[in-house]
Amino acid sequence: MHIPDGYLSPKTCGVLYAAMAPVWYLSARKVQKTLHAKQIPLLALSAAFTFVIMMFNIPIPGGTTGHMVGGVVVASVLGPWATVISLSLALTIQALLFGDGGITTLGANCFNMAFLMPFAGYYVYHIIAAGNPGQRRKWVALFIAGYVAMNIAALAVAVELGIQPLIASSPDGRPLYAPYPLSVTIPAMAASHLMFFGLVEAIGTAMVVSYVFKTNEAMLYKPAHNPLKPLWIALIILIILTPLGLLAKGTAWGEWASEELKSILGYAPAGLQRLEGLWTSIMPGYNIPGFDSPMKSTLGYVVSAALGSALIVLTIYIAGRIWKR
Amino acid sequence: MGLSNGVNIPEWLKTTGVAACPCCSIGRGKGFIEKNIAAIASFIKEVLEPEGFANKNGLLQQIDPRARLLGILLFMLTAALLKSALSIILLLSLVILMAAASRVNAMILLKRALPVLIFTLFLVLPAVFNFINPGAPVITISARDAFPLYISKQGLEGIAVFLLRVGAMVSLLSLFMLTTAYSDVFRALQTFPIPKIFVAALSMTFRYIMVLIKVAEDSHLARKVRTIKPSTLKQGRGWLASRIWFIIERSMETAEDVYLAMTARGFMGEIKTMTIFEMKGRDYGWIGFSLFILFLSMQL
Known part of the structure; x- marks a missing residue:
């Protein structure tokens, strides 16, 4: 489940970090609102218990054992938003100190395990346990929540790995990152998670949280309002937006060159055309003008790399001086 | 009794x-x-x-932990961007040289990277065959028209590049962790x-x-x-x-x-x-060097 460094292309890693940025921001805002100054020790300790829970082997029928991620267990104590941060912290510690999962892939791992998993589990539980459930329905809801959450996270991993040959292959068809297409990754992840890991998570979630229902229910997270409300709102928005999305085509909004604008609008704004020619880099194409032979061109590459690095170092140096002051 | x-x-x-x-x-x-x-x-x-490399007087240990982390991240980005086996081998050689200059035992580095590498090797082995990566046959196992089975050049090269890339990235992060005390890791992150x-x-x-x-x-x-x-x-x-x-x-x-x-x-x-942001000339030199290698790799 933890994707190591080198499995995903830098583009995929960038997109998933970017996808997690608003989630982290929102989680931090929500947590700050509810926990105030208490947040640091509480998040730290909950991240620590998340880490410890992930180390436990859970026995399942058939004589084998497996590790659980614990996303739904943590969400049942802290609520889904604080769980995002708590699991992200635990995953960061695992990646940095224990080499479990990568640093470049941390955004992806957090997206799968710290975001999709707790939210999926949280909502599945509240859908099944809506109303006034008895002990048995709660147990079943927890079991299914753990099972579904684990399998959704596994599906996300399968998709992230499976799209690599599509988006990053060399011209001769050689894969540059994870080599298997979606037709292999999805069945492989589905088989192992539907049959085994999903079951471990389901049993683990049901046994821990239902134990708390019997002993200390007051410690469980209680949503301030109907937990299903945001889900309904999101569903309605999605239903409205889906047909619109199907209609959309062409370049991403705002990323038009003047040529494209001309085809869209029928004309290209004169100001844009003027601005387009305004900036041509000193070394277009990382080359020194006039250095055309292969030997000189290589030298041009090296010189432009050296100059680029020197400029950035200079910027860091100046920033450092100002900061110190 | x-x-x-x-x-x-x-x-x-x-x-x-x-x-x-x-x-x-x-x-x-x-x-x-x-x-x-x-x-x-x-x-x-x-x-x-801990293996105790963080206290040794080596190359990486002398660099400010913040600059060290930034440089290592830039090297990891370089490893992620490289496309040919040869270029990753060159980078890997540089990592080994850095480890030696930091007095980190190469075997300890390998021991840290090995679990991920072994896992990756078993995971990607089937990708050498034509049913995952079709291409020019290198070793033909079955030449039947209905079900040809061979190891393809593209498959072999693909998994070689993939394994080398994973190895280089895992070794770089391990090298940082081996040469940095835990408290300094968190101090570096604050920057x-x-x-x-x-x-x-x-x-x-x-x-x-x-x-x-x-x-x-x-x-x-x-x-x-x-x-x-x-x-x-x-x-x-x-x-x-x-x-x-x-x-x-x-x-x-x-x-x-x-x-x-x-x-x-x-x-x-x-x-x-x-934390006071104060870096010395060699820290800037280290960042400049890692940026230089990154920019070179972007043009390969």
Whole structure:
């Protein structure tokens, strides 16, 4: 489940970090609102218990054992938003100190395990346990929540790995990152998670949280309002937006060159055309003008790399001086 | 002698070889209690027995931890961007040179990278065949028209580049972790555009993992030494659920105590650190070098 460094292309890693940025921001805002100054020790300790829970082997029928991620267990104590941060912290510690999962892939791992998993589990539980459930329905809801959450996270991993040959292959068809297409990754992840890991998570979630229902229910997270409300709102928005999305085509909004604008609008704004020619880099194409032979061109590459690095170092140096002051 | 002076040892206590409790030996191999104790022990060993490279007077150790982390991240980005096996081998050679200059034993570095590499190798082996990566045949296994099976050049090159890339990236991160004390890792992270509360929580998380792991170890050992009568799988699971919950409860109580202790010492919710951003010429040189290699790789 933890994707190591080198499995995903830098583009995929960038997109998933970017996808997690608003989630982290929102989680931090929500947590700050509810926990105030208490947040640091509480998040730290909950991240620590998340880490410890992930180390436990859970026995399942058939004589084998497996590790659980614990996303739904943590969400049942802290609520889904604080769980995002708590699991992200635990995953960061695992990646940095224990080499479990990568640093470049941390955004992806957090997206799968710290975001999709707790939210999926949280909502599945509240859908099944809506109303006034008895002990048995709660147990079943927890079991299914753990099972579904684990399998959704596994599906996300399968998709992230499976799209690599599509988006990053060399011209001769050689894969540059994870080599298997979606037709292999999805069945492989589905088989192992539907049959085994999903079951471990389901049993683990049901046994821990239902134990708390019997002993200390007051410690469980209680949503301030109907937990299903945001889900309904999101569903309605999605239903409205889906047909619109199907209609959309062409370049991403705002990323038009003047040529494209001309085809869209029928004309290209004169100001844009003027601005387009305004900036041509000193070394277009990382080359020194006039250095055309292969030997000189290589030298041009090296010189432009050296100059680029020197400029950035200079910027860091100046920033450092100002900061110190 | 002990048996002759009237002490009756029950039959079940005389039998050995079979673990007393099914939860300690379910099916094949060890049970979950023994597995958990082993996992906890190896974790504690790993954390408490750092190899000691962080204190050596090597190349990386002399560089400010913040610059060191930034440089290593830039090298990792370089490794992620490279496309040919040869260029990654060159980068890997540079990593080995850096390790040697930092007095890090290459075998220790390899030992750290090996688990991920072995896992990756088994994972990608089927990708050498034509049914995953079709292309020019290198070794033909079956030439039947209906089901041709061969190892393709593209498949071999693909997994070679993939393995080398994973190896280079894992070695780079391991090299950073081996040459940096844990406290410096968190100090280095403070320089990056990450909210201070996350970094503060991160270092606190690391500290309290050790406390909670000790709680977990104690409960498992206590259970193991008290086990004399076989218990059912359901009982075993019930016990584990109660222990996991106990750890959660303990952590919530500790969070409350830590918060009160912080408040008593004047904490008002704002993080203040003593970090002063002061880097020397060699730190800038190191960042410049790693940027230079990154830019070169972008043009390859």
